[in-house]
Amino acid sequence: MNNTVHISGLGIISAIGNDVATNLDALLNERTGIAPITRLQTRHSELYPAAEVKLSDEDLGILANPRSMHGWTRTALLGLKAVKEALAHAGVDPQQPRVGFISASTAGGMDKSEPIYKQLFDDELPDDVAQYVGTHDPGEHAERIAAELGITGFLTNISTACSSSANAIMLGSRMIKSGQLDVVIAGGADALSRFTVNGFHSLMILDKEPCRPFDASRTGLNLGEAAAYVILESDVHLKARNAKSLARVTGYANRNEAFHVTASSPEGDGALHAMEDALNVAQLKPEAISYINVHGTGTSNNDGSEGRALQRLFGNSIPSFSSTKTFTGHTLGAAGAVEAVYATLAIQHNVCFANLRFTDPMPEAAVTPVWHTLRDQRIEHVLSNSFGFGGNNSSLVISAP
Amino acid sequence: MKPVYITGASAISPQPTFDRDDLEKVVAYDTHPLNVIVPDITGYVDPNRVRRMTRHTRIGLMAALNALKRADVKEPSAVIMGTGDGCKDSVARFLDNMIDHDETVANPTAFIGSTHNSLAGQIAMAVNSKAYNYTYLQRGLSFSSALMDGLMHVGSEDARNVLVGAADVITPDFYITHRRTGLWKNHAVKNLEVLNSTDNGALAGEGSAFFVLDSEPGKNAVEILGVDAFFKPGEVHVKDRAEKLFAKNNRTLNDVDLVLLGYNGDHTQDRAYDTVRAQFPNATIACYKPLFGEFYTANALGVWMGYSAIRSGSIPKEIAMQGRSSGGFKNVLIYDHYQLKDHVLVGLGAV
Numbered sequence: 001m002n003n004t005v006h007i008s009g010l011g012i013i014s015a016i017g018n019d020v021a022t023n024l025d026a027l028l029n030e031r032t033g034i035a036p037i038t039r040l041q042t043r044h045s046e047l048y049p050a051a052e053v054k055l056s057d058e059d060l061g062i063l064a065n066p067r068s069m070h071g072w073t074r075t076a077l078l079g080l081k082a083v084k085e086a087l088a089h090a091g092v093d094p095q096q097p098r099v100g101f102i103s104a105s106t107a108g109g110m111d112k113s114e115p116i117y118k119q120l121f122d123d124e125l126p127d128d129v130a131q132y133v134g135t136h137d138p139g140e141h142a143e144r145i146a147a148e149l150g151i152t153g154f155l156t157n158i159s160t161a162c163s164s165s166a167n168a169i170m171l172g173s174r175m176i177k178s179g180q181l182d183v184v185i186a187g188g189a190d191a192l193s194r195f196t197v198n199g200f201h202s203l204m205i206l207d208k209e210p211c212r213p214f215d216a217s218r219t220g221l222n223l224g225e226a227a228a229y230v231i232l233e234s235d236v237h238l239k240a241r242n243a244k245s246l247a248r249v250t251g252y253a254n255r256n257e258a259f260h261v262t263a264s265s266p267e268g269d270g271a272l273h274a275m276e277d278a279l280n281v282a283q284l285k286p287e288a289i290s291y292i293n294v295h296g297t298g299t300s301n302n303d304g305s306e307g308r309a310l311q312r313l314f315g316n317s318i319p320s321f322s323s324t325k326t327f328t329g330h331t332l333g334a335a336g337a338v339e340a341v342y343a344t345l346a347i348q349h350n351v352c353f354a355n356l357r358f359t360d361p362m363p364e365a366a367v368t369p370v371w372h373t374l375r376d377q378r379i380e381h382v383l384s385n386s387f388g389f390g391g392n393n394s395s396l397v398i399s400a401p
Numbered sequence: 402m403k404p405v406y407i408t409g410a411s412a413i414s415p416q417p418t419f420d421r422d423d424l425e426k427v428v429a430y431d432t433h434p435l436n437v438i439v440p441d442i443t444g445y446v447d448p449n450r451v452r453r454m455t456r457h458t459r460i461g462l463m464a465a466l467n468a469l470k471r472a473d474v475k476e477p478s479a480v481i482m483g484t485g486d487g488c489k490d491s492v493a494r495f496l497d498n499m500i501d502h503d504e505t506v507a508n509p510t511a512f513i514g515s516t517h518n519s520l521a522g523q524i525a526m527a528v529n530s531k532a533y534n535y536t537y538l539q540r541g542l543s544f545s546s547a548l549m550d551g552l553m554h555v556g557s558e559d560a561r562n563v564l565v566g567a568a569d570v571i572t573p574d575f576y577i578t579h580r581r582t583g584l585w586k587n588h589a590v591k592n593l594e595v596l597n598s599t600d601n602g603a604l605a606g607e608g609s610a611f612f613v614l615d616s617e618p619g620k621n622a623v624e625i626l627g628v629d630a631f632f633k634p635g636e637v638h639v640k641d642r643a644e645k646l647f648a649k650n651n652r653t654l655n656d657v658d659l660v661l662l663g664y665n666g667d668h669t670q671d672r673a674y675d676t677v678r679a680q681f682p683n684a685t686i687a688c689y690k691p692l693f694g695e696f697y698t699a700n701a702l703g704v705w706m707g708y709s710a711i712r713s714g715s716i717p718k719e720i721a722m723q724g725r726s727s728g729g730f731k732n733v734l735i736y737d738h739y740q741l742k743d744h745v746l747v748g749l750g751a752v
Contacts, residue, residue: 043504106517108538117496120578134582137486138517139539143742146632155632155743156546157539159487159517167535171550178402178557195492198499199515202507256480256525256534261513273531389513390522392534 002235005173006245006401009090009231011082011187012341014328015051015224018063019085024345027353028373032327034210034222042194048206051224051329052192053078066148071131073109076141078227078334079189083145090231091243092183100154100181101146102172103229104164104188106333108138111191138333141189154181159333161388162295163254164188165228166336166396170252172232182237187229187337196223196332203262211298213323214307214369216360221297224329228337230344244401247344250381251282251397262389263301266364268309270393271295275313275383278395288381289319289397291352293339294369295385296323297330302387307365320377322355322370336386336394343382343398350377402556406622406752408615409472412705413437413460414608414693415592420467422621423713424706427692427720432589434571434605435694439463446527453510454523455490461520461568462527464609469528469564471621472613477564479533480524481550482611483543485569485697487517487536493574520568541739543567544701545630548747551614552628559616566611567698576605584695584740586666592691593719595666603665606694610701612708618752623711626650626732626748634742636673640680643734646748652732657684659710659730661703663737664688664722665695670741677736678723685724687716700737700745707733707749 012019015033016026026033037045039052053060057077061069064081072080083101087094094101113136116129125133134140142157154175158167165188172184190196200206200223207220238245255277257270264270279286295306310318324342325331331338346352355369384396412418415435416428428438437460442451445466451459461482469477491514498508513519518536525534533554537546544567551565580587586595586602595604614625627646631637644654660681662674678686689706690699710716715727733749 114496114500118500120574120581125581133578137538137540139485139543142539143632147634152633153631155539156537156542158535159538160521160534160536161516161518171535174553174558178553180553194499194504195496198504198507199495199509199512202509202512254533254535256522256531258522258525258529258531261519261522261526270531388518389516390518390534391525392518392522 003177004235005176005249006233006235006238007230007247007249007344008233008238008243008245009086010341010344011086011089012228012338013053013078013081014226014338015053016327027327030354030356030373032210032356034329040192042197044197044201048208049210049222050192051222053225071135073135073141074111074191075105075109075189076144078191079103079141080145080148082227082229083185086185086229086231092231095150097153098182099151100175100184101142101151102156102168102184102186103142104158104168104333105138105141105190106159106161106164107190107193107196109135109140110193110195114194160392161390162332162335163386163388163392163394164333164336166386166394167254169230169249169337169340169396170254170394173249173252176232176234182234184232185229186232188334189227190225190331190333192223192225205299207298210357211326212357213296213298213326213355214303214362214367215358216362218298218300218303221299222329224331226328226331226334226338228334228341230340247347247401248399249396250399251278253277253281254394257391257393259391264305264387266305268305270391271306271309271387272312274393274395278397282397284381286314289383290379291346291382292319292321293343293382293384294321294323295387296325304362304364307362307367310367311365318367320352320370320374322353324353326356339384340396340398343384346382347379347400350379351375352377403616405552405555405614405616405625406618407612407625407708408619408622409468409613410705410708411464411467411471412610412702413440413464414702415606416692422709424709424717427717430592433694434576435592437608455488455514457488457490457568457570458520458523460609462523464611465524465564465566466527468611468613474562474613476528477530477562478560479554479563480521480530481535481547481565482521483537483547483567483698485538485540485543487538488515488519489575490570490572491515493572540697541743542630542632544698545628545745549628549630552625555614555616561615563614564611565614567701568609569607569696569698571605571607571696595691596664598666599668601667601669603667603695604690607696608693608702610705622752623708624750624752626750629746631744632742633744637744639677639736642746646746656732657681657734659685659733661687661689661707661733661735663690663700663703665690673738673741686722687720688722689720692720703735703737704747707735711749711751
């Protein structure tokens with residue numbers, strides 16, 4: 001049995017564009033989405049930049065176009081917009097029985113529950129508040145999108161911090177490989193919220209300037225918001241409908257570091273093991289990798305640890321690598337899927353994207369990312385890293401079709 | 402796919418279920434939400450660490466470690482869990498602080514604790530597991546997602562000793578906000594009489610259950626015959642789907658001697674269970690939510706009850722709605738729906 005897992009559709013909305021084409025254009029032309037906070041109402045908006053989707057909830061609603069706007073959180077609208085684009089791109093019907101929807105989110109409907117949180121205990125609620133009661137949990141957006149699109153097969157949502165949507169793609173790939181599903185819509189969505197801004201502020205890992213991953217001067221990450229989904233499809237299903245493969249998911253791994261509740265080990269053990277295991281699943285040697293979309297948040301801890309893991313795995317011949325969080329900010333639960341979409345675009349367009357604002361290598365791991373768009377590259381296999389709190393480390397290998 | 406067995410289980414619930422495979426004496430409550438009976442942590446977790454843990458983390462970690470102990474496994478090859486609402490106790494603490502102080506007072510501990518995979522991470526730290534570690538949050542499909550993932554690991558991907566479980570707690574905030582949506586009964590109710598209700602709203606509860614899955618049966622094993630979980634608003638053809646599930650194991654529905662149904666006291670929602678009940682005239686029909694209450698991952702305790710029925714040969718007579726409550730059970734069907742949207746069928750078989 002040929003158990004190849006294809007990617008046959010992409011959908012994305014992020015700070016650098018509302019669809020795949022505008023994201024690609026911004027990446028190629030090095031236009032970052034990181035800017036002063038204008039939409040989110042927070043005390044910290046003058047202190048920290050972020051990568052906001054430049055649409056009000058109302059305009060986002062018009063773009064995502066659900067049947068009724070009642071009760072749609074920003075996270076769910078972002079998700080719906082990206083899922084619709086991915087489905088249209090692949091040309092698959094989400095209402096077939098063997099289609100699964102695997103989403104991911106860390107904060108779920110937090111963007112709508114935080115402003116109404118204190119009102120929830122009032123006796124009477126006005127409708128603009130009442131419509132968001134019960135939209136808080138991370139699975140709500142997935143259920144709402146499934147109901148909107150008539151998906152009645154396998155449905156789930158993963159919440160493993162910043163590796164969430166990489167894990168959604170991994171689960172979808174395994175379910176196709178083991179013959180349980182033909183098609184999986186896999187990805188994630190997270191809207192920016194005061195909750196996450198204040199949370200990362202409390203951990204003191206937000207940069208007051210646009211982030212500088214892998215640079216000696218880096219002082220933290222910038223938060224972002226996004227939704228991104230890929231359509232995963234079995235070989236049999238893809239061929240039966242004469243559809244085109246954009247790329248294949250050939251490797252994946254999730255490893256827990258069991259080191260610390262938030263921090264990564266200084267030598268990058270978890271990152272190293274996740275990358276090694278993903279290469280093993282793909283049956284590839286490290287030298288087969290053409291490009292790495294690193295986790296690269298811009299925090300002192302992550303980049304030092306990930307840099308050491310790269311040195312340990314690849315020695316002196318580290319492939320071209322970059323953090324596209326320099327464009328999108330850290331989109332948390334959506335990050336793994338955002339970067340899987342970019343990995344697929346790198347393969348399709350023979351490019352390595354830039355790690356913006358890099359000037360000086362880190363003393364603890366002097367590795368040098370790609371700092372301007374590299375064109376005319378032959379991109380055969382891309383490694384995409386997503387690491388999260390709780391020691392949750394995931395790597396995907398995405399390969400040319 | 403290889404056969405997959407439960408080789409050890411643990412449940413922490415509003416009933417005395419901890420560190421045993423049967424439920425000898427049922428506790429009756431006069432009001433709800435039902436709260437778990439928190440077991441003595443001595444010997445499981447460093448008491449200094451426990452003081453800083455939320456209830457969610459505490460009961461989940463205890464159930465996980467106890468399931469491993471009962472299966473005689475030191476280090477699981479994967480930790481996979483489902484929780485409908487994760488660490489909502491830490492989330493509420495963080496939000497209260499953020500709003501009350503208008504974003505001027507930082508609370509990193511509550512933020513770290515509000516990361517929904519923190520419990521699975523704590524379990525991994527406690528047993529030094531550097532392996533696969535997933536947390537599912539999909540309402541009534543949270544536990545079944547974890548269980549299906551575990552089945553795939555053991556049945557199709559050659560893993561051994563995979564830890565699968567669920568934990569959800571009820572907080573005052575959650576109880577009040579969801580009572581507003583009509584989820585809970587807004588009056589006191591006796592748990593063992595809740596199925597006599599003629600009004601809507603469920604009995605609210607909480608709990609945690611963990612299971613060790615393996616491809617070798619060992620001495621205490623119960624086989625997992627299959628899991629079928631899906632999202633579909635409205636009633637579904639449970640019998641057809643159950644037939645397919647048991648047929649894969651060369652069994653028919655006549656072989657099913659115990660059907661555990663997710664009756665929760667909500668009159669409208671419970672009608673879907675009446676339909677299923679009528680299709681199994683010869684089997685014992687029993688419920689489990691009058692014991693544990695309704696919550697996103699209550700079906701994990703339903704699976705524990707099925708495991709317990711096969712292991713101990715009996716169920717508490719208080720939950721038997723039709724047929725015998727003792728004398729041994731060989732094939733068990735658990736059917737649960739959450740709000741008539743998230744449907745879960747699990748088949749268990751004696752080894």
